[in-house]
Amino acid sequence: MTGLRARGSLPHRLTHLTLIGVAFFSAFPIYWSVIVASQDNGAMAEVPPPMVPGGNLLANIAKVFDTAPFALALLNSLIVAGSITLSVVFFSTLAGFAFAKLRFRGRTLLLGLTVGTMMIPTQLGIIPLYMLMIKLHWTGTLYAVIAPALVNAFGVFFMTQYLSRALPTELLEAARVDGCGNWRLFWHVVAPVARPAAAVLGMLTFMTAWNDYFWPLVVLTPDDPTVQVALSALASGYVQDFSLGLAGTAVATLPLVLVFALLGKRIIGGIMQGAVKG
Amino acid sequence: MALRQTDPLPTATARRRTGPTRARHRPGGSRWNRFDRAVSPYAYVSPFLVIFAVFGLFPLLYTAWVALHDWSLLKGDQGFVGLDNFRTLLSDGNFWNAAFNTASIGVLSAVPQLLLALWLAHLLNRPLKAQTFYRITLLLPNVTSVVAVVVIFSQLFGRDYGLINMVLTHLGAGRVDWQAGTASSHVAIALMIIWRWTGYNALIYLAAMQAVPRELYEAATIDGASRLKQLRSITVPMIKPTLLFTMIVSTIGSMQIMAEPMLFGAQVGPAAIATGGAGRKFQTLSLYLYELGFRNFDFGYASAAAWLMLLLVMVAVGVNFLLARRMKGGLS
Numbered sequence: 001m002t003g004l005r006a007r008g009s010l011p012h013r014l015t016h017l018t019l020i021g022v023a024f025f026s027a028f029p030i031y032w033s034v035i036v037a038s039q040d041n042g043a044m045a046e047v048p049p050p051m052v053p054g055g056n057l058l059a060n061i062a063k064v065f066d067t068a069p070f071a072l073a074l075l076n077s078l079i080v081a082g083s084i085t086l087s088v089v090f091f092s093t094l095a096g097f098a099f100a101k102l103r104f105r106g107r108t109l110l111l112g113l114t115v116g117t118m119m120i121p122t123q124l125g126i127i128p129l130y131m132l133m134i135k136l137h138w139t140g141t142l143y144a145v146i147a148p149a150l151v152n153a154f155g156v157f158f159m160t161q162y163l164s165r166a167l168p169t170e171l172l173e174a175a176r177v178d179g180c181g182n183w184r185l186f187w188h189v190v191a192p193v194a195r196p197a198a199a200v201l202g203m204l205t206f207m208t209a210w211n212d213y214f215w216p217l218v219v220l221t222p223d224d225p226t227v228q229v230a231l232s233a234l235a236s237g238y239v240q241d242f243s244l245g246l247a248g249t250a251v252a253t254l255p256l257v258l259v260f261a262l263l264g265k266r267i268i269g270g271i272m273q274g275a276v277k278g
Numbered sequence: 279m280a281l282r283q284t285d286p287l288p289t290a291t292a293r294r295r296t297g298p299t300r301a302r303h304r305p306g307g308s309r310w311n312r313f314d315r316a317v318s319p320y321a322y323v324s325p326f327l328v329i330f331a332v333f334g335l336f337p338l339l340y341t342a343w344v345a346l347h348d349w350s351l352l353k354g355d356q357g358f359v360g361l362d363n364f365r366t367l368l369s370d371g372n373f374w375n376a377a378f379n380t381a382s383i384g385v386l387s388a389v390p391q392l393l394l395a396l397w398l399a400h401l402l403n404r405p406l407k408a409q410t411f412y413r414i415t416l417l418l419p420n421v422t423s424v425v426a427v428v429v430i431f432s433q434l435f436g437r438d439y440g441l442i443n444m445v446l447t448h449l450g451a452g453r454v455d456w457q458a459g460t461a462s463s464h465v466a467i468a469l470m471i472i473w474r475w476t477g478y479n480a481l482i483y484l485a486a487m488q489a490v491p492r493e494l495y496e497a498a499t500i501d502g503a504s505r506l507k508q509l510r511s512i513t514v515p516m517i518k519p520t521l522l523f524t525m526i527v528s529t530i531g532s533m534q535i536m537a538e539p540m541l542f543g544a545q546v547g548p549a550a551i552a553t554g555g556a557g558r559k560f561q562t563l564s565l566y567l568y569e570l571g572f573r574n575f576d577f578g579y580a581s582a583a584a585w586l587m588l589l590l591v592m593v594a595v596g597v598n599f600l601l602a603r604r605m606k607g608g609l610s
Binding site: 011015016019022023025026029030032033036044047048091092094095097098102103104107110117120121122123124125126127128130132147148150151152156181182186210211218228231232235236242245246248249252253260261264265267268271 | 310311314315316318319320322323325326327329330333334335336337338340341344398401402404406407408410411412413414415416417418419421422423424425426427428429430431432433434436438439441444448473477478481482484485505526530533534536537540541544545548551564567568571572577580581584585587588591
């Protein structure tokens, strides 16, 4: 950009100051939740409140596991988010390969439909979806949460975009001349090329599935919940115990924050890639 | 996926293409080969299409059918009632109250959020030290689940021991009972949404800004245009499609606001969970849909409400298009 201003000049410092301020506001509520989670309610009623974490975090977390079926909820969320991620990545790559590089009748129409449905809020179909789950006898089971999320239009769109850019047609043709059918082509040529995009899509899908709330709340029971459902039950109990609620929040959020801290750069790259190519 | 793997004969037909010339094989190829080319694309897109049709498209369309019936969980289908549900909805005060709350919270959250995101992206769109650090902290709120966000902010906005009220008292402004008022509850919920989504939108804008040709900025700098002027007359017009995209996504997102009012209301008491606080002060459309469908189990009426919601969203998206058309000369 305009690198004409010297570093250390006043505008440059103001920029950093502003961004540091914004970073502080982004991080503070999360830091604050750790403080509350590591104190007890008595300490939080003091004026001024404590501004550093106390020593109660592990005790509070233990209490969370006693109060709510949190261990089961963590396992459920892991199963749900894990299977949804594997399925979305695999089927999106497969469909993306066909849409991006294979010729077949109806391709443009089907791709158009896929992109067109990306914008429709899924909540509109939630009543019949629930009726469908009653018919299948899946209410209260993880199938009800996993099945509707096994594929999604965004994933297919994302992979189609990526593969049409990243997969050289010459490479496919060369492999065909060597006698590769489409299926072998997919495993030996497409899959290796798709790997970086698949990693990003996988992380985004896992995050979304882990954080999903409305549908699991509707279709699961409180004694066999996902993490978000268990957390909401914990936080909306009769007794307002914020230390407990925020200890639960820490447990529910920590796995994702760790993943993000390790792979955040790639996730950000993925979001920015998906945004440019409209 | 039911494609058996057989060894294809090594006589694949290279299609005649422009580009690098290649020795053409004997035309025809094997029968398996032609079959593979004709059928496998459909096999590859069908898992996606089938699952999507069953769990995505079908419920969406079936909602319209259910909406025309008197249909509840306990009694089942009580028969076709035509447009009765819609007629009742039009005079349902709770529905229009929820529509007002949704629009109010939507505007209060989307406008500051997108303006702030635009400004942040503008600040980040230059060579900076600690660029990655800023980007990661900006996206941190978005990694936090919506439930976690509401739990954290409910503590911050707590009436008696919340940090915000402590600060306000210290400044001599007195305590605010955030859940009790329409305006205060809408502001609190909007702040949760702004906190969670601003960084995400800033990154999307930043991506779009990086595709703007540098020469434009260089020329403007030589002409003595300030950075703010450059933002208004170069950046905004150049990234207009992205701006419109985020406006539409935020609008559609506003219609899905449900966890925030639900769990914010839970702090008032268990009775206020589905009603958006006492007196429905912050019940949104999605939360009303939840109340109708999964508290009252009135499937027919809830489905009609869902369709009316879709109609309202389309109107709101249309308004966005009109606004975007007027944005020609930057944001005035």
